[in-house]
Amino acid sequence: MTEAWLEPAAWLIILPLAWASVAFLAGPGRGARLAILALVAQLGLALELAADLTQRGARMHAVGGWGAPLGIDLMADGLSAVMLLLTQAVALPIAVYAQAYFAETHHRHAATWFWPLAGFLLAAMNALFLSADLFNLYVTLELLGLAAVGLVAVGGGTAQITAALRYLLVSLLASGGYLLGVALLYGAYGTVSMTTLAPLAVGQTPLAVWIAAGLMLVGLLAKTALLPFHFWLPPAHGGAPAPVSALLSALVVKASFYLVLRLALGPFAMMTGTAAGLIGVLGASAILWGAWQALRAQRLKQLVAWSTVAQLGYLFLIFPLLAADGLALQAGALQVVAHGLAKAALFAAAGVLMRATGRDTVEGLAGVAGRVPLTLFAFGLAGVSIMGLPPSAGFLAKWLLIDAALKQGQWGWIVVIIVGSLLAAGYIFRVLRQAFLLAPEDSHFQPVPRRLEWVAFVLAAASVLLGLRGAELVALLGVGS
Amino acid sequence: MSTGLLYALSGVGLFMLGAVGVIVLAHLMRKVLAFNVMGSGAFLVLVGLAQRTGQPDPVPQAMVLTGIVVAVAATALALGLARALHARTGGVTLTQGEDGD
């Protein structure tokens, strides 16, 4: 009995829902301390879940006690545990960051309902990573999408509203496609449980199921901002307040990617060959195009946002490389984690840099290295992971990708990976270089709370040091697959 | 052809009509209308296809109830954002690439 009470998977969803509600109840602008406390607990829960899974293997939690296909199952395996760990590990420092960030008067407006929105966002992600039911996943997708749109809009400026609207429309169109896919699957098989579906979908696949798979995957790819559906991302992520950008870029886009991966490994395992190759080509184009745009971006946060477009591209390179050896899957998971931590650090650092200079341009960074050296160091460290230089987790991801491509003799991807890394070095050093310039005579720098700087640094250091613990991550990922 | 299948097929038509509408129409209100048509289409497919044998199925019906509530939430949000945009710029469309960079 006590065992069931303490089920970490369940509490990982209940807890953020609860603190989001209480934060709403507490009133405008309230809830920061509660959120941070709860996030500490959530991180503990995620760690406990991971430890538990490693010991006892993957497990199901039948909500309502019915079990699939009648009820909804929650499923926790290595992949979910990795995603959950990343989510809590990024959310906690970002919450600490946000508390200090929104304490400034001119950000008060944005902070009115930030905490409940963030709570629902995290609950949606945790629920998504644990759900094994396609319709339930639709609800979590909508929850996630609406929370993300709300967070984009909290800035309240014209640019943010426009970005939020565009994001909302893409998101709704995408979930519409997903929902139609679910409807078709239910029609074809009479169930929406992934575990029940997976064995049914092999063998003679009806045309309707192929279309369902196409609709769902295209919808999810749009939500993950894969080229050519990337257009909504730079304004949305580049325009939001820094802590929001960090959450969106580091975590939210990963949720839909996770779902693509789940589907490709589960019910839609029949989608291989051409479809997987096409996704890989789109990923490769995203790497190059995103990096190119980042090289050209005038505004700092736009640069970081375009970098997200590029880095997400790497995630899709794994689909043509998925094989029994699991290398590509490991590469994908590592890239998700590495990019999550590093991108959160980059946005956190960008927030500091913008506050220090009072501007959002790359140009305006001249001389900032002398003022906020810790932040710049954090930016550089996170950049190491983004560029895929050792010993960062980003490096391990790219290493595994190259290894997988070599093993299968698919040389083209290797060229893309390496060129992408060099382009990434280009835009990261573009920022660092500017920051190292001598400050112009007329520049004024604003003081920045130290806490903001430290959060950026901790996240960046985590993304690099994780590279030394890749083996543990891979072992966890292996649970239940 | 059973009643369920008939409505499912019309649902396909409505979905595509709505989806193309969301993409093609410029006015934000029209996009919202199209989104609702699209959603209704998906709901019809969900229930109609499941009930193509003629038996009512409470599971997709409950799902559609959930879906309708989600749709109204999304509609209210989209309209709210559109109104906020209108209040700030006077525009009722999303112009292309105003903040691309």
Next chain:
Amino acid sequence: MTVNEMLPLAVIASSLLPGMVIFALPEARVGLRSVLNLLGAMSKLVFVILLLEGVARGEVYGFRHTVLPGLDLVFKADALALLFVTLSTVLWLFTTIYAIGYLEGSPHRSRFFGFFSLCVTATVGLAMAGNLFTFFVFYELLTLSTFPLVVHRGTPQAMRGGTVYLAYTLAGGALLLTGIVWLHGLMGQVDFVHGGSVAALGPQATAQIKVVFLLLIAGVGVKAALVPLHGWLPQAMVAPAPVSALLHAVAVVKAGAFGIVRIVYEVYGVEYAQSLGLLKPLAIAAAVTIVWGSLRALTQDDLKKRLAYSTVSQVSYIALGVALFGPVGTIGGLAHLVHQGIMKITLFFAAGNYAETLGVHKVSELDGAGRRMPLTSAAFTIAAFGMIGVAPTAGYVSKWYLGEGALAAGMDWVVAVLWTSSLLNAAYFLPILYRLWFRPPPAAWPAEHIPARGWRETGWLLLAPPLITAAAVLVTGLFAEAGWSPLAWAKLIAAREYLQ
């Protein structure tokens, strides 16, 4: 964890930890920063001495940590590693002292010394890397930690130099990575072992193996400044003098040269590399670099640029020694790894002193500087003679062994290259010496920052390091046959390398 596992880590930590603390120090804590710097350098020296003593006894030091299944971070402090570790540790100590004096009162010193420590951390890590992957990790860390040093001044020229440096080194890193992953795909983890391990792949992989060799050598060749990959080195001379010392003598170019040594000896195995016909092209590339660098040095008026081209030329002696199939050439190359380091660092220290004391940056402005700064100029003179290869300096010893090695390997044309190079060296160094000692000083120096006080021609922190290293140039040459000399250590390595 045993002591034998911990000692290599201690060598790395002794600069990493002080570096981290220094980053966090406020700018004004000059005293604490200097103490931390010197404490780190001294403790590293102690650890290295312990290691040297142990390795000479035959102890095995190593550490292994699994990063991913089939991918380990491996450290091993063998004789070859220690040759490089000792060099960089000793020179780091002097460079730190020099830098404390050189940067007195200039801004952003916490940042500077932080990256300085990271840079040395990367160098010793790279020296003790036990496999290609670990080598690559520290090779890239070296790139990253030197970039902020190169652009430290924040001027547009510094930025340009830094950008060029990055473009070259990161591209080189990409080549190296490709080669390493390729090799991994062929044979799994590639640990450094005596005699190499690639030969086990058998004849059907020969073509791939050759391409991989090209990738690996091109990758490390960028840092070793092999022509035509040397373009960054003259550009990077915009860095402050201690950084140049670091780039040219302690860390960067040495890392490249050291990489060539590891790859040829302990990945491919010198016998196998020779049997594939890979050493001849390497020797030719090295020879071309030696001559080309010297030729370019002739025409440079900027003193540091002339020294930079001289480095391009001199570092390739190491590669040349490796490419000369046989123990004698190996000894020459390895000894030159150390000798070139102490000679070149002396030259850069002296160049830094001219710039910092008198504002002199150009060869043409050096007239009579020997009278104004006799001690610095004496150090410069000794090192320059070493570069030319005049007995009894260290440079003479390494050139001698290289020549012997070439004859033993039947590559007589190399001797001609060595002669040509020596003549060219003389041609670009002797005019400097002439100006220093025999031309009258100008009425006023371009910008005299530090006035002379008695025999102290400049700050003592600036003066002591070049004097000590210049003395070392002489001592290592004079006592080359002593048991503790770099030459003796190089012989030990060669004996172990060619044992089988």
Next chain:
Amino acid sequence: MNRFTRGLAVAVGVALAATLVAALLELPAAAVYLPGAVAQHLAQSGVEHPVTAVLLNFRGWDTLLEVAVLLLALLTLLTLRGSEAPVAEVEAEPLLQGLARKALPLIILMAGYLFWAGAYRPGGAFQAGAVLAAGAVLLHLAGLLPAWAVPGRLLRLGLILGFLVFLAVAAGLLGQGALLQYPPALAGNLILLIEAGLTLSLGLVLAGLFLFVTGRQA
């Protein structure tokens, strides 16, 4: 959006619709038949109406999250409106006012009926909440209910109460073995409790989607 992409979208839509129609016409029967399972377990669900059983018991987890979706939409609208008071008041229309006054008791009665009926026949918290919200909109249009400003503590409690009750029940039942695992004996009452909370809160939230936004520009 240029003519080409527009044409492309239409063409893809038509082609996809045609393929899908063809695919549906040849779709074989489903392998799993859930209505059977629903009927089989209806007795243990605590309610008699199968749709309500699915909505609040078998797939209650969906419903819980769906309420959160509604709350989120409301939260974002609140964010957009900031802290300003509503700009325009609706002028009182005597005719509409009279109608609204008459209709109000009827609306409340209808909502109560729908809420109660949910356990046995079509109806339930969502429909009841929607009717309540419609009543609130009607009152506003008649000038009897002003638009809402920043919600006070009481209103916030009302908005969130249903969700909190639902959440508390879901978590409280973890001790039974899983989230929302009703003990059969208590299932009926617990579902009723949840529905009561939801009827109130959904009514307020749905009304809020209108009343927090109306009468102002942003």
Next chain:
Amino acid sequence: MLMLAFDGLLVLALLWSAWRCLASTDLSRAVVMFIVFGLLMALAWARLDAPDIALAEAAIGAGLTGALLLDALGALRSRREGRDAPRETP
């Protein structure tokens, strides 16, 4: 047979009202058409043995959404430009 004819007509009416709603040049007519569409949907749900959805569709789909749309239509029609200075968040 009669029911099938009724279903056929209803389906056509659904598609027609959706089309009119999206294609109409007049926005208020489009909204009205949408409410009609919602009521037709409620009928369709009734035909699909889904009275719960029919109720919800009538109350939420046509009713509440309709009210939201009409209210938004009024707001978007009024011409008051740039009342708020855009709030930029750096």
